[in-house]
Amino acid sequence: MKTLFEIRPDAGRALVLGVLVAVGMVGVSIGSAARAAEDDPVQALGLQVYQQQCAECHGDNGEGSQLDYPHPLQGAKSLEGLTAYIDKEMPPGFEDEVTGEDAEAVARYVYDAFYSEIAQARNAPARIELARLTVDQYRNSVSDLIASFRGRGDWTDERGLKGEYYTDRGFRRDRKKIERIDPELNFDFGIGVPDGDTEKFDKRNQFSAQWEGSVMPPESGTYEFVVWTEHAVRLFVNDEETPLIDGWVQSGDDRERRASIPLLAGRPYRIRLEFSKAYQGVRKDDDEPEIPASIRLSWVPPRRAEEVIPTRHLSPEWAPEVFVVTTPFPPDDRSIGYERGTTISASWAQASTDAAIETAAYVVEHLNELAKVKDDDPEREIKLRDFAAKFVERAFRRPLDAEQRDLYVDRQFDTAPNAETAIKRVVLLALKSPRFLYHEIDPELDPYAVASRISYALWDSLPDDALMKAAAEGRLETRDQVAEQARRMLDDPRARAKVLDFFRKWMKIDDVPDLAKDPSHFEDFTPEVISDLRTSLELFLEDVIWNSDAADFRRLLLDEPVMLNGRLAAFYGADMPEDAPFAPVVDGIGERAGLLSHPYLMANFAYTSESSPIFRGVFLARNVLGTRLRPPQEAFSPLAPDLHPDLSTRERTVLQTSPESCMSCHGLINPLGFALEHYDAVGRFREEDNGKPIDASGLYQTRTGETATFEGVRELAEFLARSDEVADAFVERLFQHQIKQPIRAFGPGTIAELRDAFVTHDYNIQTLLVDIVAKSALTPRQSADLASTGE
Structure with missing residues (x-):
């Protein structure tokens, strides 16, 4: 034949x-x-x-x-x-x-x-590339380098701020009447006093209060703090001496004050709010009503609406000041799905120089505090040289040899006109050195290189004292030793912040700056609802990954409850009090399956007034199943519903993508997205679309040639939860986010090896993170290219 x-x-x-x-x-x-x-x-x-x-x-x-x-x-x-x-x-x-x-x-x-x-x-063998620090890694590293001389704040289980209430304006200890932990700052005292206990306070209801502790930002970025009160107020954030907001001298009828500050995720920042209801709060004419007293402390986090700072982001523990580099950097390359520092542009080189100058100026300004010396100390220069040597060692993430000590420290002190100038030179030399800017610069598998790989994998920052000590004592030579350190470091808020950042990128929820919908269709889909949805999603992730030792990835796909508060419950049809805090809800919101049907993702992968099987199908194909899709050959815009008023969204999608040139990809994309058609453009469950019953049937042809069929989100979720393709894709994306290198550069069997361990450990995300760190940290960089080709 x-x-x-x-x-x-x-x-x-x-x-x-x-x-x-x-x-x-x-x-x-x-x-x-x-x-x-x-x-x-x-x-x-x-x-x-x-x-x-x-x-x-x-x-x-x-x-x-x-x-x-x-x-x-x-x-x-x-x-x-x-x-x-x-x-x-x-x-x-x-x-x-x-x-x-x-x-x-x-x-x-x-x-x-x-x-x-x-x-x-x-x-085309994958290579472990020589890469500079990414922008996040640079900022985190400099911040933690300065913090290594101050200590870092503890983030304990207790939440809220420590409140102290006084009967005078000066916060005199002998006038303190109440001390307690307040979960959040949103008080309306009226014309009375705290707790209504007038016997403790002045008969004219004069009192003052201060709240202090620390605040933990959920993600890195610029935060706007907002204080509302009728009386005198000062807010200090990450600075004990200079208030971020100073309204101590009340003038006019201004009740609201705002100011912004950049913060890095995973670090607690000291915060103190001072409030005074003094005599200016009482009318001189006793016949006139007294001015009431209220105070509210809010913030506007990145990509969110204003909200009273939630209890979960507050701690009564006091935190040291955190240095945050404010120099703007050009964005890192994300063209292959994760941020990497494989190129040096003129703008990036200039930014790293400007940031080094900014850091040097800060170190000199706080020199006595950081070096723990005084101006009149007879051994001041000796101590400053030791401080400078420690600074360079910590920046380079390894001890200095005699030649390096001479070049980076002693020579600068010997030739500078004064110690302050020497310190500036040391800081600039260290922060512009390749040994700081490139944490993979040492190809040998020595303990300090291993320590650096562990810390950047989990924290995007330099090693802490415990990790450096383990390196010095030779306790980073085996997989078990690396895993022990990785498990310890997972408990740090910096690790949680980096993992949460992975999920934001994996779910592509930061790619669309505005989720606003057509107000003629969704009038009540307000910025506050959108902000609450983002919080709902992050609370769900935190519950799955960190609140259970199981950390079961399958829950991300299968869990039925959605975290809702009173405002979201009213919008999505659940029965909750208007002021209810966030809690898991199942009833009244339709069939749900974890992230796949979370309203925030459904709204993100939709148009302003209609759902989008295409957007949702692309997300499932690329991000969840790991399928490679080429971009469309020409600009794409959906068919306007007005052109086909009798068709459902599914029918319009089939009509638009029916040409042969489209179906090569849409034959895969559409059937996945159709399974989510029960959710409209804001993620509300529906049984009909344009008067027609929803058809949520879909299918997928697996890599082994079988065809999986599903009806709706629950069947889709059950298929995805047991799919090796999904496990492979998740392993690869998490690896590349944490390590910032292509996973295949660590050997052609790395994905299968990590996936098999992932499945064996019941899809435990924390265990997978430890396995990723151990695999990466103990892979020699010199032989990486040979490993990637299987030779």
């Missing part, structure tokens, strides 16, 4: 072009496969077809061509799945022409030449 290629040679070109476009494959070199084909007739047939019919469009080495197919060839299906795909999903006109043995021959050649992970590693 003749094959299709013997009957119609042009069919080979159409076959491979159509199939490769559909699955979005990549490869680069055919040399190895060509050699293998010499002794394998099946491979020889595939090679002949490629050379004669496919190279014109895809390039001699699978690199693509600008006119016909500008993308290189890449994919992730198994050989069986690729064969089944070719056999069942040929482009129109060729459905019945390439089946059975012909389909297997083409799939075998493509798989071995371009497609498999081994072929990809052989053709």
Whole structure:
């Protein structure tokens, strides 16, 4: 029997072009496969077809061509799945022409030449690249470098701020009448006094109060603090001496005061609020009503609406001052899905210089405090030299040898006109040195390099004293030793902040700056509701990852409850009091399945007035299942509902994406997104769309060639929760976010190794983080390229 290629040679070109476009494959070199084909007739047939019919469009080495197919060839299906795909999903006109043995021959050649992970590693080996600190890593490292001389604030389990109430304006200890922990600052005292206990206070209701402790920002960025009161007030944030807001001298009728400050996530910041209801709060004419007293402390976090600072972000513990670099940096490259520092631009080099100058000025300004010396200390210069040496050691993340000590410290003190100038020079030299800017600069697997890899993997910052001590004592040589340190460091708020940042990026919730919807359709979808939804999502993540030792990834896909407060409950149909705090809710909000149907994600992956099966399907395909999709060939905009007033969203999507050029990708995207059609543009559950019953049926062809079908979000979630493809994709994305390097550079079996351990440990996210750190930290950088090729 003749094959299709013997009957119609042009069919080979159409076959491979159509199939490769559909699955979005990549490869680069055919040399190895060509050699293998010499002794394998099946491979020889595939090679002949490629050379004669496919190279014109895809390039001699699978690199693509600008006119016909500008993308290189890449994919992730198994050989069986690729064969089944070719056999069942040929482009129109060729459905019945390439089946059975012909389909297997083409799939075998493509798989071995371009497609498999081994072929990809052989053709284009991944490398552990020399990378500078990312912007976040730079800011965190400098902040923690300064903090290493002050200590870091403890973030205990107790929440709220310590409040002290006095009968005078001066906060005299002998006038203190009440001491307590206040969960948040939102008080209306009226014309009375705290607790209504007039016997403790002046008969004219004069009193003052101060609240102090620390505040923990949920993410890095600029925070606007807002104080509302009729009386005198001062707010100190991250500074004991200079108030961020100073309204101690009351003038006019201004009741609200605002000021902004940059904060880094994972670090507690000292906060103190001083309040005084003094005699100016009482009318001189006793017949006139007394001015009431109230006070409210709010903030506006990044991408959120104003809110009273929640109890969960407050602690009565006092925190040392935190230095935050304010120099603006150009953004890091995120073109391959995670931030990395593989390029040095002129703007980045200038920013790192400006940041070093900013840091040097801060160190000199606080020199006596940081170095623990006094101006009149007879041994001041000796102590400052020791301080400078420690500064450089901590910046370089390893001890200095004699030559380095001489270059970076002693020579600067010997030639500078005074100690302050010497310190400035030391700081500038250290922070501009490659040994600070590149934490992977040492290829050897020595304990200090391992310590640095651990700390940057978990904290995006330099090692702490405990980790450096473990390195000095040789306790970072085995996997168990690294895992022990990683488990300890996971309890630090900096680790939690970095993991939460991963989920924001994985769910793509920071890519859209504004979730506002069409007010004619969703009038009550206010900025406050949007802000609450973001909080709801983060509370859910925190509960799954940190509030349970199980940290079960499957809960992210399967959990039915949604965290709602009173405002969200009113919007989404649940029965809760108007002022109810956040709590898990199941009843009244429709069928739910973890992140997949969370209202914040459903609103994010939707248009302003309509749902979007395409946006939702792309998210599921790329981020959850790890499928590679090429970008659309031309600008895309949805069909306006007015043009087809009788169609549902699903029907309009099918109509718009029905052309052959679209279905190569939308045949995968649409059926995934359709499973989420029960959720409208703001994530509310619905049974109908445009008067028609919702059709939430969908399907997905797995990498092994099987077709999974599902009806609605619960069946979709159950399929995803047991899918190895989902586990692989999650492992890869988490690894690359934490390590900032391509996972395949650590060996072609790394994904499978980590995934198998992930599954064995019941999908424990914390355990996976530890495994990622151990794998990365103990991989020698010198041999990384050999490891990535399997040699």
